[in-house]
Amino acid sequence: MDQAVTSFLIKALSPHTGAEIRGIDLRQPVDEEMRTALNRAFMDHAVLVIRDQKLSAHEFLEAMQVFGKLFPQHNTRFQVPECPAIHYISNQDKLEDGKVYIPGEGYHTDHSNDAEPPKATALHAVKLPKTGGDTQFVNMYEAYNALPDQTKKKIGGLKARHVYQSKHSERKLPKLSEERKNIGSESVIHPLVRTHPKSGRKAIYINPIRIEEIIGMGNAEALPLLDELMEHATQLKFQYRHKWQSGDVVIWDNRCLMHKANGDYPIGEVRYLYRLMLKGERPA
Numbered sequence: 662m663d664q665a666v667t668s669f670l671i672k673a674l675s676p677h678t679g680a681e682i683r684g685i686d687l688r689q690p691v692d693e694e695m696r697t698a699l700n701r702a703f704m705d706h707a708v709l710v711i712r713d714q715k716l717s718a719h720e721f722l723e724a725m726q727v728f729g730k731l732f733p734q735h736n737t738r739f740q741v742p743e744c745p746a747i748h749y750i751s752n753q754d755k756l757e758d759g760k761v762y763i764p765g766e767g768y769h770t771d772h773s774n775d776a777e778p779p780k781a782t783a784l785h786a787v788k789l790p791k792t793g794g795d796t797q798f799v800n801m802y803e804a805y806n807a808l809p810d811q812t813k814k815k816i817g818g819l820k821a822r823h824v825y826q827s828k829h830s831e832r833k834l835p836k837l838s839e840e841r842k843n844i845g846s847e848s849v850i851h852p853l854v855r856t857h858p859k860s861g862r863k864a865i866y867i868n869p870i871r872i873e874e875i876i877g878m879g880n881a882e883a884l885p886l887l888d889e890l891m892e893h894a895t896q897l898k899f900q901y902r903h904k905w906q907s908g909d910v911v912i913w914d915n916r917c918l919m920h921k922a923n924g925d926y927p928i929g930e931v932r933y934l935y936r937l938m939l940k941g942e943r944p945a
């Protein structure tokens with residue numbers, strides 16, 4: 662008979678972001694108390710690193726629903742064949758121009774071009790390079806708190822338009838799949854500072870890949886302001902850098918973090934992870 666998960670060990674990974682969880686097997690059912698404890702840990706630490714898992718794509722899909730409901734990926738090109746609800750991250754795909762595509766390079770928050778962007782993203786390591794390929798996270802609560810009062814006041818009421826691919830972005834995204842190509846011409850407006858619906862804390866909400874404009878502000882003022890916020894938010898003191906271990910499941914909160922992947926390993930070494938996102942709410 663399956664043994665329900667009843668407790669786990671938790672250790673903070675930095676003063677502000679990330680906690681490691683040991684002693685649970687995500688293939689086993691989770692009772693209500695455990696669900697509450699895991700969600701509490703997720704809210705407190707923003708990144709959970711659940712060690713020593715060996716999940717199939719179907720098991721990963723099932724396990725992550727402890728934290729919420731599946732958010733359908735905008736681009737359906739990267740579906741795992743045996744479980745299309747799960748997508749993959751791989752360094753083996755190429756962009757239309759033949760260049761190697763490292764998904765997630767450059768700090769961003771996921772799918773902010775959606776009216777209700779995913780609250781969380783989760784990855785499960787299937788194959789890792791011997792070294793490198795870390796995922797970096799920056800804590801946008803901490804970044805917000807450390808802003809000068811004058812800047813807080815300035816950005817407090819501002820809103821930005823988010824699109825699939827910002828014309829200002831250096832990072833180019835792969836073409837959308839045919840059935841989702843309408844997403845490429847849609848846009849949404851979100852505040853530059855959002856309040857986390859569970860913690861009530863304020864976080865800077867920016868995304869250099871997706872922000873097309875700040876509403877009511879010309880580019881001559883908006884682009885330097887966004888650059889300044891990026892430079893501020895990506896300081897080392899706000900960062901947790903995740904070094905992947907075989908079997909890791911990592912889930913993070915897109916509402917109070919930015920993250921980025923690193924393509925700093927030999928391209929001949931495969932880096933392959935399962936990926937999914939969980940439904941969120943309209944940023945406010």
Ligand code: SIN
Binds near residue numbers: 782922
């Ligand atoms: C992502 O941005 O979702 C990918 C992160 C990674 O591959 O480390």
